[in-house]
Amino acid sequence: MTKDQCFEAEFSPEGGRIFFGSEVKKLCKKAKVAVVGKIRDPQMAEDALANGDADLIIGSRTHLADPYWTLKAQMGRKDEIRKCMSCLECFKLFRPGAHNMRCAINPFVGYELTATEHNVPKTSNPKKLLIAGGGVAGMQAAILAKKRGHSVKLVEKSERLGGHMRLAGTPPYKDSLQRAMNWFIAEVGRLGIDVEYGVDVGLDYIRSYRPGVAILSFGAEPARL
Numbered sequence: 001m002t003k004d005q006c007f008e009a010e011f012s013p014e015g016g017r018i019f020f021g022s023e024v025k026k027l028c029k030k031a032k033v034a035v036v037g038k039i040r041d042p043q044m045a046e047d048a049l050a051n052g053d054a055d056l057i058i059g060s061r062t063h064l065a066d067p068y069w070t071l072k073a074q075m076g077r078k079d080e081i082r083k084c085m086s087c088l089e090c091f092k093l094f095r096p097g098a099h100n101m102r103c104a105i106n107p108f109v110g111y112e113l114t115a116t117e118h119n120v121p122k123t124s125n126p127k128k129l130l131i132a133g134g135g136v137a138g139m140q141a142a143i144l145a146k147k148r149g150h151s152v153k154l155v156e157k158s159e160r161l162g163g164h165m166r167l168a169g170t171p172p173y174k175d176s177l178q179r180a181m182n183w184f185i186a187e188v189g190r191l192g193i194d195v196e197y198g199v200d201v202g203l204d205y206i207r208s209y210r211p212g213v214a215i216l217s218f219g220a221e222p223a224r225l
């Protein structure tokens with residue numbers, strides 16, 4: 001196995017290493033065999049066990065992106081699992097000077113003693129928040145603020161949430177980005193966050209809404225040099 005096969009990026013198939021398990025089991029009949037590598041869907045894990053490809057399933061980034069993966073699967077809430085995109089952002093930990101592990105889609109990584117997705121401390125000072133821009137940054141801000149107990153309004157210029165992740169998740173092998181984006185959109189819905197579409201937020205809108213705090217998550221425009 002080469003180094004790039006140890007930590008597969010977006011371009012490798014999900015569960016692509018499960019077949020190693022069945023091969024090893026054929027050769028070592030008494031051995032208990034575990035498989036690992038891009039096993040993101042609990043059904044894929046169940047199938048590997050049921051087919052006898054493995055005796056044990058291991059997840060690494062699977063559980064970084066969603067530490068509640070097993071619990072959500074057990075509870076029949078697998079649609080709520082935030083599936084790792086295999087983007088390798090977490091591997092920046094190994095760069096010189098890096099201190100904290102991070103995950104592109106789970107902001108609690110590295111801060112688990114302070115909060116987790118299902119254990120967000122409530123604020124003692126609830127505010128009226130306006131979050132303008134419904135890309136992943138605005139959606140994540142809205143999700144966390146709502147869980148903290150703030151009053152949240154998310155306003156998006158276009159007719160749908162997602163921002164540039166829609167485009168980013170379009171090319172072949174990039175569907176894990178679309179999947180992550182869909183998780184954010186679904187979570188906004190599950191939390192009942194108030195979303196207004198088709199409004200190009202500017203100063204007039206902010207003045208008339210009179211928020212306690214405004215978060216502008218407008219994304220970026222390509223630089224023209």
Ligand SMILES: Cc1cc2nc3c(=O)[nH]c(=O)nc-3n(C[C@H](O)[C@H](O)[C@H](O)COP(=O)(O)OP(=O)(O)OC[C@H]3O[C@@H](n4cnc5c(N)ncnc54)[C@H](O)[C@@H]3O)c2cc1C
Pocket residue numbers: 087104132133134135136137138155156157158161162163164165167168169177199200201202217218219220
């Ligand atoms: C082609 C392409 C490929 C990419 N590939 C990857 C990749 O492989 N991996 C990766 O991690 N990232 C990738 N990215 C980057 C990733 O898509 C962005 O980092 C991410 O989408 C930024 O999210 P955001 O919420 O900050 O901004 P955006 O996604 O830009 O969202 C901003 C939102 O604000 C809205 N908005 C703007 N102005 C206003 C206003 N005045 N009022 C109300 N709403 C407003 C916009 O309509 C939009 O919905 C890619 C980007 C592109 C374009």
Ligand SMILES: Cc1cc2nc3c(=O)[nH]c(=O)nc-3n(C[C@H](O)[C@H](O)[C@H](O)COP(=O)(O)O)c2cc1C
Pocket residue numbers: 006007008036037038039058059060061062063090091093
């Ligand atoms: C941050 C990080 C550190 C890892 N460190 C090791 C390690 O020290 N030794 C090892 O054998 N595998 C290590 N792995 C690899 C995982 O055990 C696993 O084989 C690999 O990430 C593929 O599984 P996944 O798609 O669920 O992440 C590491 C993975 C991550 C994400």
Ligand code: SF4
Pocket residue numbers: 061062064065083084085086087088089090091102103104105106
């Ligand atoms: S940063 Fe998060 S989403 Fe990206 S590969 Fe690591 S665990 Fe997966």
